[in-house]
Amino acid sequence: xxxxxxxxxxxxxxxxxxxxxxxxxxxxxxxxxxxxxxxxxxxxxxxxxxxxxxxxxxxxxxxxxxxxxxxxxxxxxxxxxxxxxxxxxxxxxxxxxxxxxxxxxxxxxxxxxxxxxxxxxxxxxxxxxxxxxxxxxxxxxxxxxxxxxxxxxxxxxxxxxxxxxxxxxxxxxxxxxxxxxxxxxxxxxxxxxxxxxxxxxxxxxxxxxxxxxxxxxxxxxxxxxxxxxxxxxxxxxxxxxxxxxx
Amino acid sequence: xxxxxxxxxxxxxxxxxxxxxxxxxxxxxxxxxxxxxxxxxxxxxxxxxxxxxxxxxxxxxxxxxxxxxxxxxxxxxxxxxxxxxxxxxxxxxxxxxxxxxxxxxxxxxxxxxxxxxxxxxxxxxxxxxxxxxxxxxxxxxxxxxxxxxxxxxxxxxxxxxxxxxxxxxxxxxxxxxxxxxxxxxxxxxxxxxxxxxxxxxxxxxxxxxx
Numbered sequence: 001x002x003x004x005x006x007x008x009x010x011x012x013x014x015x016x017x018x019x020x021x022x023x024x025x026x027x028x029x030x031x032x033x034x035x036x037x038x039x040x041x042x043x044x045x046x047x048x049x050x051x052x053x054x055x056x057x058x059x060x061x062x063x064x065x066x067x068x069x070x071x072x073x074x075x076x077x078x079x080x081x082x083x084x085x086x087x088x089x090x091x092x093x094x095x096x097x098x099x100x101x102x103x104x105x106x107x108x109x110x111x112x113x114x115x116x117x118x119x120x121x122x123x124x125x126x127x128x129x130x131x132x133x134x135x136x137x138x139x140x141x142x143x144x145x146x147x148x149x150x151x152x153x154x155x156x157x158x159x160x161x162x163x164x165x166x167x168x169x170x171x172x173x174x175x176x177x178x179x180x181x182x183x184x185x186x187x188x189x190x191x192x193x194x195x196x197x198x199x200x201x202x203x204x205x206x207x208x209x210x211x212x213x214x215x216x217x218x219x220x221x222x223x224x225x226x227x228x229x230x231x232x233x234x235x236x237x238x239x240x241x242x243x244x245x246x
Numbered sequence: 247x248x249x250x251x252x253x254x255x256x257x258x259x260x261x262x263x264x265x266x267x268x269x270x271x272x273x274x275x276x277x278x279x280x281x282x283x284x285x286x287x288x289x290x291x292x293x294x295x296x297x298x299x300x301x302x303x304x305x306x307x308x309x310x311x312x313x314x315x316x317x318x319x320x321x322x323x324x325x326x327x328x329x330x331x332x333x334x335x336x337x338x339x340x341x342x343x344x345x346x347x348x349x350x351x352x353x354x355x356x357x358x359x360x361x362x363x364x365x366x367x368x369x370x371x372x373x374x375x376x377x378x379x380x381x382x383x384x385x386x387x388x389x390x391x392x393x394x395x396x397x398x399x400x401x402x403x404x405x406x407x408x409x410x411x412x413x414x415x416x417x418x419x420x421x422x423x424x425x426x427x428x429x430x431x432x433x434x435x436x437x438x439x440x441x442x443x444x445x446x447x448x449x450x451x452x453x454x455x456x
Contacts, residue, residue: 025271029268082331085327093315128350129346
């Protein structure tokens with residue numbers, strides 16, 4: 001159940017592109033044709049599925065405060081978490097390079113369809129973002145980390161597939177000249193993001209009393225939203241109280 | 247002199263990293279709900295890009311081209327760790343709001359893009375100017391987006407209420423104005439940037455794509 005919840009949450013509610021804007025650069029640059037979008041999307045799922053669990057292990061056994069205690073008592077006080085950026089990005093860059101070599105060796109056909117996108121991915125914010133969110137959301141087990149990696153990868157894949165399909169069709173529409181290309185893509189993505197926000201109620205089933213689905217670390221927007229909700233609730237409470245006083 | 251000033255001025259408008267080169271969008275959108283966060287983010291990028299460009303430019307003749315991406319990532323990651331620690335020390339609240347997006351400066355495409363396109367082929371001084379110019383171009387867009395989102399979304403600027411008090415009903419609120427909470431949600435950032443692109447391109451027809 002926990003796995004299923006995290007899986008759907010990372011695909012729809014915390015969608016990489018629409019909720020946190022990760023990997024926007026390649027999302028905008030490579031979404032002109034559906035076929036290339038599918039290639040890049042598949043590569044992102046693949047790399048996220050490898051790097052998130054790997055960085056989870058790094059985080060648990062090397063970086064977290066006290067993580068080094070498996071080496072012995074005297075190491076228990078070390079806190080290396082300030083190194084996480086450099087460790088994560090080094091892991092990602094080397095893994096991408098390694099995956100490229102392995103895929104080229106064992107599956108030339110996969111390499112041909114995936115290969116040109118792999119170097120692009122090392123600098124894709126979605127990959128580093130996946131690892132950083134994994135760290136800040138304190139995912140508990142290796143299985144959940146793998147699940148989170150695959151889920152966010154699929155979310156990113158869906159997003160780039162959808163925008164590529166829309167961009168192929170929009171060529172036949174009469175868009176104002178100044179808005180053509182980049183401008184309209186931004187606005188469409190904004191509209192799609194509004195649509196994806198409606199998935200927010202999915203896990204609670206619209207039940208206000210259900211357990212909260214958003215974690216406070218997610219982003220400013222989420223926190224803002226929570227504050228808004230609380231404010232609205234307080235206001236309505238106040239009104240009720242005033243009315244009853246009358 | 248003319249050439250050098252072009253390095254700074256070009257990215258501010260006609261070759262803006264966000265609206266024209268389409269680089270560094272992720273952070274531009276995610277943290278612009280408040281003006282303060284936008285300003286801090288711009289300063290961080292200014293620091294990382296300015297120094298990083300100089301470092302890469304100084305090392306350009308000794309980096310083997312096959313592993314240059316990893317070298318570049320390590321340089322950026324080091325600078326970003328410095329920024330992150332400084333923010334945690336002097337602006338802890340803000341560094342909580344920016345959360346992972348400080349770390350994501352590492353993969354900010356502007357930085358890698360400028361390293362690849364400029365610092366690897368030019369001297370330190372020109373690279374420094376290029377870095378400053380591009381970071382300023384990035385900052386301008388961030389600040390414009392942050393300004394409108396905070397003003398229209400919560401009626402404040404840098405946390406000060408400029409439109410009056412929504413609860414006491416003073417200022418603009420006295421005549422029935424309401425804050426548009428929608429501006430604080432993430433999709434509106436995309437739409438605001440889309441509108442900026444629209445305005446810029448209709449003023450300068452040469453930028454229109456077909």
